[in-house]
Amino acid sequence: xxxxxxxxxxxxxxxxxxxxxxxxxxxxxxxxxxxxxxxxxxxxxxxxxxxxxxxxxxxxxxxxxxxxxxxxxxxxxxxxxxxxxxxxxxxxxxxxxxxxxxxxxxxxxxxxxxxxxxxxxxxxxxxxxxxxxxxxxxxxxxxxxxxxxxxxxxxxxxxxxxxxxxxxxxxxxxxxxxxxxxxxxxxxxxxxxxxxxxxxxxxxxxxxxxxxxxxxxxxxxxxxxxxxxxxxxxxxxxxxxxxxxxxxxxxxxxxxxxxxxxxxxxxxxxxxxxxxxxxxxxx
Amino acid sequence: xxxxxxxxxxxxxxxxxxxxxxxxxxxxxxxxxxxxxxxxxxxxxxxxxxxxxxxxxxxxxxxxxxxxxxxxxxxxxxxxxxxxxxxxxxxxxxxxxxxxxxxxxxxxxxxxxxxxxxxxxxxxxxxxxxxxxxxxxxxxxxxxxxxxxxxxxxxxxxxxxxxxxxxxxxxxxxxxxxxxxxxxxxxxxxxxxxxxxxxxxxxxxxxxxxxxxxxxxxxxxxxxxxxxxxxxxxxxxxxxxxxxxxxxxxx
Numbered sequence: 448x449x450x451x452x453x454x455x456x457x458x459x460x461x462x463x464x465x466x467x468x469x470x471x472x473x474x475x476x477x478x479x480x481x482x483x484x485x486x487x488x489x490x491x492x493x494x495x496x497x498x499x500x501x502x503x504x505x506x507x508x509x510x511x512x513x514x515x516x517x518x519x520x521x522x523x524x525x526x527x528x529x530x531x532x533x534x535x536x537x538x539x540x541x542x543x544x545x546x547x548x549x550x551x552x553x554x555x556x557x558x559x560x561x562x563x564x565x566x567x568x569x570x571x572x573x574x575x576x577x578x579x580x581x582x583x584x585x586x587x588x589x590x591x592x593x594x595x596x597x598x599x600x601x602x603x604x605x606x607x608x609x610x611x612x613x614x615x616x617x618x619x620x621x622x623x624x625x626x627x628x629x630x631x632x633x634x635x636x637x638x639x640x641x642x643x644x645x646x647x648x649x650x651x652x653x654x655x656x657x658x659x660x661x662x663x664x665x666x667x668x669x670x671x672x673x674x675x676x677x678x679x680x681x682x683x684x685x686x687x688x689x690x691x692x693x694x695x696x697x698x699x700x701x702x703x704x705x706x707x708x709x710x711x712x713x714x715x716x717x718x719x720x721x722x723x724x725x726x727x728x729x730x
Numbered sequence: 731x732x733x734x735x736x737x738x739x740x741x742x743x744x745x746x747x748x749x750x751x752x753x754x755x756x757x758x759x760x761x762x763x764x765x766x767x768x769x770x771x772x773x774x775x776x777x778x779x780x781x782x783x784x785x786x787x788x789x790x791x792x793x794x795x796x797x798x799x800x801x802x803x804x805x806x807x808x809x810x811x812x813x814x815x816x817x818x819x820x821x822x823x824x825x826x827x828x829x830x831x832x833x834x835x836x837x838x839x840x841x842x843x844x845x846x847x848x849x850x851x852x853x854x855x856x857x858x859x860x861x862x863x864x865x866x867x868x869x870x871x872x873x874x875x876x877x878x879x880x881x882x883x884x885x886x887x888x889x890x891x892x893x894x895x896x897x898x899x900x901x902x903x904x905x906x907x908x909x910x911x912x913x914x915x916x917x918x919x920x921x922x923x924x925x926x927x928x929x930x931x932x933x934x935x936x937x938x939x940x941x942x943x944x945x946x947x948x949x950x951x952x953x954x955x956x957x958x959x960x961x962x963x964x965x966x967x968x969x970x971x972x973x974x975x976x977x978x979x980x981x
Contacts, residue, residue: 655779657822658807659782659811660836661836665836
């Protein structure tokens, strides 16, 4: 069976792949928080956020086509979100002056940019780390055990469901040539029911197999996790840059200093022996 | 280490109107390899699930001196390894290495012990080179070996196999038989393919309608045509095929 893993590029080797999963999670979480807290209609900072994100994506060596595909799959939801809010604003306002139309457009654009960049940041996060390792990172960040277990089981269930869907589709297609017609709807509904039943049965057996090997609700990893100095430096520098742009509008000097720090932190995670203190102290 | 399996007066039903296991008694000696045969729906797989407490009916199940109860489940699951009929029902981790480490990690072994157990299981199951492979990219024979490796990594005292010879080509069957013959744990092997049992089992038990109807040396039981026929396990079909095949060859 062919599976489309959401974390299929997590095995690439890049400096960002080597970061601790907690850093990736915190970076995505606070990055999104800072971006969405931008006032509606304020557009210039997004050029900077976008630039930073581009650096992250390029440094992670993720294939652009893959990113574009992922983005396009989810983009209809972003478009819907960005269109409806200004439209509702427009309809509820008494005045429909041209100035307001421009304001609505800016609000729509800022919602679109917030959603799009947040989505790209999330795509980056799940592409540079294995899904179950991310969940283990969340557990280390004190996420309740039950939430982690449910998430990882749900993720596994998707593949069971997909397997069963493919199997039953093959079985149906081998006996029902041609296109979907109204007469065949009953066959499709029967197939849906069978997919659910089969995947439920198989999930039960898988759960038995897990219990038989001592599963007690916790997932472990062979990968050794531990925050290193470079992890912390990278996270702090990245978030400081974002905060700087958010709070001080990213003045040219601030942005230049931030970019310098960011480049230094990238060097630090790429070359562990790189001495960080000297260049930082000079600024 | 190998432990004795002792099942006393075990009954179990999935629904109130149909008992799957009926007052079943069975004893397997430490280190013994016992086959369990019977017609479809006789209760073979259900019996295996009782060995490490995945199902619990009325009656008693002992692994060594430890009774299978809710309280002893962690110990029992460490002692009893189950190899499921379909490896796809057993493998759920992204890579072979992670799949094999799942059990040892869950039992709280130290990283060094986990690594050593994985190494042993990979070597024993001839999986060297496949450690980083995704499990769904492997062939059926390889997936079966990984499923067995996941159990071997726990170093169990008892291993229960559910249809290990199903869907294997002759060379893979030979490989699996070699591996099974090399195991020192107590083995209970459920199989519809009876011929491989001759080459790997000391004794065989027949289960029919939830009860053990006969236990004895493999060849003795399989040669008892009446017993086999009465329990829906007639080997006359194979006998005829082999006779005709060899007759043709001699011509």
